[in-house]
Amino acid sequence: MASAIKSQWNLYFGGLMLAAVIAAAATFLSEHYGAPVMLFALLIGMAFHFMSEEAVCVKGINFASKTLLRFGVGLLGLRLSVGDVSSIGLVPVMAVVGFVLATLGCGAFLSFVLGRRMAFGLLAGGSVAICGASAALAITSVLPPRPDREQDTLFVVIAVTALSTIAMIAYPVLFNALGMSAVESGFLIGATIHDVAQVVGAGYSVSEDAGVIATFVKMLRVALLPVVMLTVMLSFRGAQSQRLKLPWFLVMFVALAVLTNTNLLPETLVALIGELSRWCLVIAISALGVKTSLAAIIKVKPSYGAILMIETLFLLAIALLFVVWIGI
Template sequence: MITAVKSRWDIHFGGILLVCVIAAAATFLSEHYGAPAMLFALLIGMAFHFLHSDQTFTPGLDFSAKTLLRFGVGLLGLRLSIGDVESIGLGPVAAVAGFVLATLACGVALSFLFGRGLAFGLLAAGSVAICGASAALAIASVLPPKSDREQDTLFVVIGVTALSTIAMIVYPILFATLGMNDLQSGFLLGATIHDVAQVVGAGYSISEDAGVIATFVKMVRVSLLPVVMILVMVSFRGAQSQKVSLPWFLVMFIATAILANAGLVPQVVSGVLTDLSRWCLIIAISALGVKTSLATILRVKPSYGIILVAETLFLLGIAVAFVMGLGL
């Protein structure tokens, strides 16, 4: 067993070391220049994209961008207080479910308009409405087999990753321009950005409070993934029995939030785990930056791009209209 663990560590060591160095550099620059560490991590990581396909680094990059990200998000539950939930209210939380359904309907309509069909509409809209690339892969797994399904999924993953990266940088500026406070900005970031990593990065680039709220709202969207997967399965395959479960990091987020609010986590332990969560997230964003290829993003088919951009703008529009109309 020890030999197996050592072997896995050796495989992942190069990539993990690389992104840890990038994360440390990003933190240093953030502390000295006042800009968000997440943004520095993303930009520095992108400068090292040429290493992403080197097998010395690839396993560690994948581990950091996926497993460490999810672990860090799961630990964020320690920072979610009942007061945070009450500050949002049940109405906005229910509205997030409405945003998801509306985006799904918009995506299906756009897909038929461009001659892509129901399957692609659900694939693209689900990725935009819920959690980006992760949702795209999950939904693709329950769609009926088709010769170009893998290609469709690849383009959707590339597209939503690109849009999420752009949103991570642009949305905080947009919401500040609109005069949004931390609560409003956090809600909107969690309700509109596709991938979990970029939601966390964008939220914490505004403030700690905005980061926590954004993560909570994003977890509400992620929790709807099994529901959407069941709808897809029923639509295409009938009510066949397939295992559909909540993502483990969502379960972890809920569990840590319950433990923290019940007073079962000592303050010292909570502080250590909170710092660990922050480092995991910065490291994950660094890995995401290394894995991001602008050249690949530019090769997305125009029709795919139009559908994904339209869905993204639709989701942004209804979320902003809701917040401005409600006065959250």
């Protein structure tokens, strides 16, 4: 029994260690140079694509890019908090929900207009609407399998990370030029920038108040991840007689979100699990990077990039219109 377990562990060890080392290197570079850790993990992983077919790495890389990914997504539920809804009022909260649904619909519409697959439109729309790379990884895990699914996912992750980084720099300048207050800027930053880290960076670059509001609004978007995942699952359910099965990690996400809002968990434990979730996702995306070649990414059709760019501008436009016409 022990020898069988050891033999199985040896099959997974090589790939897991490779992904973990890449994740550690990406984290080090991110902390010292201020660039997104997900982007570093992807690019470094892609540099090790030649290891993806080595027998010693295959099982570990597959485990990290699938099972570990799902576990990390499930742990994201602990990052959700609903205690601060009153800080900006009910109407802006409902507007954020509308932004997410509208952006998801925009992705589906663009995929139809540009002749692309609906699955890519929902994947791109969900990643722009909710939380960038993390949402892309979560949504792709409930899409029907295809040979090029991971290539599409990696392209979306790279694109939304790059767009989010640009937005982190440009949006505070734009909102200031438009005469937005700190509260309005914080709301817009939280409602429009893709990745959580970039939202925090952009918000606090405006002011302390803007940073708090931006983070809260972003968490509202993250809270809608299970809803979007269920929407995607139902969209590809097929025949009505097919039974809908909730993924274990989606149940885990919702359960942890409820649990963390009961305030029963010690803050140190929540922080520890949050860090574990971050590492799981970085290791998973490192493994995805290893499985994807740069040549494959370059072959992605230009219309895929256009979908992501238009969705980003669409989300910015509807958020600005809300603040200008209705206010917060």
